[in-house]
Amino acid sequence: MADSYTVAAADRPVIAAPAPFRAFWLSFKENKGAVAGMAILAIIALMALGADIIAPHSPLEQFRDAVRQPPFWVTGGNWRFPLGTDGLGRDTLSRLIYGARVSLFIGISVMGVSFVLGVVLGLLAAFSRPWVDVLITRAMDLLMAVPGLVLAILIVAVLGPSLANTIIAVTIVFLPRYVRLVRASAMAELSKEYVTAARVIGVSQFRLMFATVLPNCLAPLIVQSALGVSEAILEAAALGFLGLGAQPPVSEWGTMLADAREFIRSDPWILTLPGLAILVTVVSINLMGDGLRDALDPKMQRS
Amino acid sequence: MVLYFLKRAALTIPTFFALMFLTFAAIRLVPGDPVEVRVGERGISPERLAQFRHELGLDQPVWKQFFDYVWALLHGDFGTSVVTNEKVLTEFFTLFPATVELSLSAILFAVMIGVPAGAIAAVKRGSWYDQTLMSISVVGFSMPIFWWGLLLIMLVAERLHLTPVSGRIDLIKFYFEPVTGFMLIDSVLSGQKGALLDALHHLVLPVIVLGTVPLATIARMTRSSMLEVLGEDYVRTARAKGLSPFRVIGLHALRNALIPVVTVIGLSVGSSMAGAVLTETIFSWPGVGKWLIEAIGRRDYPALQGGVMLISAIVISVNLLVDVIYGVINPRIRHGR
Numbered sequence: 001m002a003d004s005y006t007v008a009a010a011d012r013p014v015i016a017a018p019a020p021f022r023a024f025w026l027s028f029k030e031n032k033g034a035v036a037g038m039a040i041l042a043i044i045a046l047m048a049l050g051a052d053i054i055a056p057h058s059p060l061e062q063f064r065d066a067v068r069q070p071p072f073w074v075t076g077g078n079w080r081f082p083l084g085t086d087g088l089g090r091d092t093l094s095r096l097i098y099g100a101r102v103s104l105f106i107g108i109s110v111m112g113v114s115f116v117l118g119v120v121l122g123l124l125a126a127f128s129r130p131w132v133d134v135l136i137t138r139a140m141d142l143l144m145a146v147p148g149l150v151l152a153i154l155i156v157a158v159l160g161p162s163l164a165n166t167i168i169a170v171t172i173v174f175l176p177r178y179v180r181l182v183r184a185s186a187m188a189e190l191s192k193e194y195v196t197a198a199r200v201i202g203v204s205q206f207r208l209m210f211a212t213v214l215p216n217c218l219a220p221l222i223v224q225s226a227l228g229v230s231e232a233i234l235e236a237a238a239l240g241f242l243g244l245g246a247q248p249p250v251s252e253w254g255t256m257l258a259d260a261r262e263f264i265r266s267d268p269w270i271l272t273l274p275g276l277a278i279l280v281t282v283v284s285i286n287l288m289g290d291g292l293r294d295a296l297d298p299k300m301q302r303s
Numbered sequence: 304m305v306l307y308f309l310k311r312a313a314l315t316i317p318t319f320f321a322l323m324f325l326t327f328a329a330i331r332l333v334p335g336d337p338v339e340v341r342v343g344e345r346g347i348s349p350e351r352l353a354q355f356r357h358e359l360g361l362d363q364p365v366w367k368q369f370f371d372y373v374w375a376l377l378h379g380d381f382g383t384s385v386v387t388n389e390k391v392l393t394e395f396f397t398l399f400p401a402t403v404e405l406s407l408s409a410i411l412f413a414v415m416i417g418v419p420a421g422a423i424a425a426v427k428r429g430s431w432y433d434q435t436l437m438s439i440s441v442v443g444f445s446m447p448i449f450w451w452g453l454l455l456i457m458l459v460a461e462r463l464h465l466t467p468v469s470g471r472i473d474l475i476k477f478y479f480e481p482v483t484g485f486m487l488i489d490s491v492l493s494g495q496k497g498a499l500l501d502a503l504h505h506l507v508l509p510v511i512v513l514g515t516v517p518l519a520t521i522a523r524m525t526r527s528s529m530l531e532v533l534g535e536d537y538v539r540t541a542r543a544k545g546l547s548p549f550r551v552i553g554l555h556a557l558r559n560a561l562i563p564v565v566t567v568i569g570l571s572v573g574s575s576m577a578g579a580v581l582t583e584t585i586f587s588w589p590g591v592g593k594w595l596i597e598a599i600g601r602r603d604y605p606a607l608q609g610g611v612m613l614i615s616a617i618v619i620s621v622n623l624l625v626d627v628i629y630g631v632i633n634p635r636i637r638h639g640r
Contacts (some may be wrong), residue, residue, distance in 0.1 A: 033441075142321040145622075146615045147577025150595070154611050157599045158329045234447055238581055241449045242596055257450055264457050271457065275450025282445040290441075 027295040034291020037284035044281055048100040055094035056082070059251040063089040068267050086256070086270050087263060095251035096277050102163070102252045103233050103281060110171045110232035111225050117171075118178025119221070123209045125179065126186035137183070140176035148173045152235060156244040163246040170235045174228055181224055185217035219296040226292050230285035237278050253278045308627050315623055320373075322615055327372050330608045331365070381609035386601045391609035395591055400484030401471065402590035405582065406575045408506055409513035414568055417518045421525025422557055425533060436522065443519025448578065452512040452585035459508060469587035472502045513582040517571040524567045529560040562633050569625025573618035 029035055047054055057063075063081075067089040070077040077084060083092040125136040143151065155169035189195060190213070198212045239245035240254025248255060256274040263270045356362050360371055375382070381391040424433040460468045467473065471486045479493035487506075490498035532538060533556055541555045542548075580592035587593070591610060598606035 033438075138317060138321065142318055142325060145318050145322065145619050146325070146611070147574055147618050149580055150577045150611055150614055153580070153595065153599065154326070154329055154607070157607055158332050230445065234445075237447055238449060241447075241581070242584065244599070254447075254449075257447075257453070261453065264453060265461055268457055271450075271453055275447055275454065278447045278450065279442070279445060282447070283442055286441055286445050 024295050028291050031291040031294055033287040034294075037287030037291070040280065040284040041288060044100050044284070045104060047097050048104045051097045051101050055091075055097045057091040057094045059090065059095045059098040060249050061090065063091070065089070068263065068270065070267070071269050071273075074269070083273055084267075084269055087259065090251075092270065092273055095256060096253070096273060098251045099253045099256060099274065099277065100281070102246060102250060103237065103278070106163070106167055106170070106236040107229035107233040107285075109167050110174060110236075111229045113167075113171050114175050114178045114228060115221070115225055117175055118182050119214065121175075122179045122182025123186055123214065125183045126190065126213075127205065127209055133183075136179065140179050143172060144176045144180075148235065149238060152239055153242070153244060156239060161239075161244045161247055163250060163252070166236050166239050166245045169239070170232050173235065174232060177224060177228070178221070181220055182217055185220060186213050189213045189216050223289060223293040223296060226285065226289035230282045230289065233278065233285075234282055307630055311623060311626055311630075315619055318619060319616065322612065322619075323373050323376055324369070326608050326612045327369050329611075330604050333604060376612070381612065382605035384598075384603050384606045386598075386603045386606070391606050392613075394594070394606065395610060395613050397484065398589060398591045398594050401486070401588060402576060402579050402583070402592060404485050404487060405506070405509055405513060405579055405588060405590060406572060408510045409575055409582075410517060410568065410572050412510050412514040413517035413521050413571065417521030418525050418561070418564065421522040422529050422552070422560070424522070425526045425529035425560075426552060428530065433526075437526070440519040440522050444516050444523075446515050446519075448512055448515060449581045449585060451515060452508070452582060455508050455512060456585070466507050467505050471505050471588065472498065473505075477501060509582050509586045509588055512585070513575055513578060516578070517568075517575060520571065521564060521567060524564050525560065528563050529556060532556045532560040535559075562629075565632060566625060566629050569628065570622060572625075573621045576618060576621075577614065 063085060066081060066085050068087060069081050069085040069089075071084040071092075072079055072082050074084075081091050081093070083096065085091055086095070121136050121140075125133045146154075152169040152173050155172060156165055159165040159168065186209075195208070195213060198208055203212060236245055237252070237254030237257075240252045241258045243255075243258055246252035246255050248259070253274045257271065260267075260271040260274065353362075360368055363371070379392060381395070383390055384394060387394065420436055424436045427433050456468055459465050472490065477490070477493070477495055477498045479489060479495065479498070482489050482492050486502045487499065490502045538551060538556050541551045546555075577592075579588075579590055580595060582588065583590045583593035584596055591614065595607065595610045595614070598604075598610060
């Protein structure tokens, strides 16, 4: 009987649903913006990874003979420094390429840590005793109540400005979103029958949390993570701009912008390029995130 | 209704206490001694140092310090700046109107452009206009506003000389004592010719910069909410009844589509007060955001502590108010719970 059923199913390949990843890709590639965003992001990521090979100069080397050189398309510019140099004679292109490394590193570490902590705390809140739930939810409510940048500023002011502390501060700011999302989706799953079935069979609590329920909460979490990377990059750049993020001479885009402020009258490109790098990166991640959302979770609507 | 409000308000009380704990704990974790900052590098006698410690309550056990802190906060004492020796509360509320003026103007700007733009995009769904607007809005909410501000200063103020570079009013041409702290009101009260115009002129760029992210969010939200409403039965009924498209869209659809948008607008008010930190720093706007950043630079921890506490408390209260207003305009929420 079982055999005949299998054969019957195999005879009708048209009805068979495409494999999950293929289904996702078919839907994702429909969204032109998302594909473009992913392509640009891939280029930026490659630049960040291969910075040591691609960058024409060291991001820290100061060419004293070529201070504040304009980019090649402006009169006075040349191909030695394609995007010009900054106030200390450092090559802008190289600094931007190494800056991609810093920004993506911040974005991905914040996302990674928030993802893991968010899953653990969110599942704990959903599965544990009520007092654990109240404790976690209240703590997250508090972190959400303080405006993001103000909270990040407070944390950095306490810990001292540095790249590592930027990551800590931005993670604390964005963690509540992950925790809430995981908790809410896990709660919704808990009332479903497959969870009851698993419980009846006697699946352990740990397995129930991570193997049974978690995979069904992943779709919105993946979308949140993608968008979380862009938010983390923006927030970290804002801290860098305020002088509370990565410290000189690290070539971080926000810090580069802060250094460029004094040249706002004389050398506009020193100011324009780092900001453009932030904008392009964030836009491409957001476009990709939009595509992910539409492909993974048609119900979820972003405002 | 009153009961609903009280219930919502009561729920925020634990948040306030937790906030007190957070600011207290954060400042306790700061490496170094707040007394040293006050003493400076020349040093003072041990007796004087002990007296300082006593004045600041640092010789007490930690739990007692926290209790005193909460007690003082409940009595409206947010500490004293170690740099200016002014009450933090006084300093804050001297500068606060400037931030409110900037934030509210920015939200007004965002709503006035975002709501119609989003509504039109929904009506002309899929059109060239819709696609362009949605592309611009992605750029809008991805915008690093500190860069956007500098870019606008560079182009609009420095190159084209269309607006002033910074500040709230031209202090060489106009001088008057602040009455309300709101420059737009004070400039009118001063009776000086052209003062209001000059104040508005100074407001243009900061408002655009601070309003950009809310504008993009509001436009997208209005569009998606409007799309949902346009598919509802009552809109079809209104159309079938033969009402003019203008009445259908403007009166029946938009009014209902705006309900969720109101929440977004309200939350933007809170977050823009915080976002004002960057905008104020760029435009030398003398508000609480710039003050907070300067407090960090001067290691003025009481000011930082009090400032974070006050800004957060205000944002929490604004969000509570938004919640209540939402309950008023959307009875489904109130009775659902």
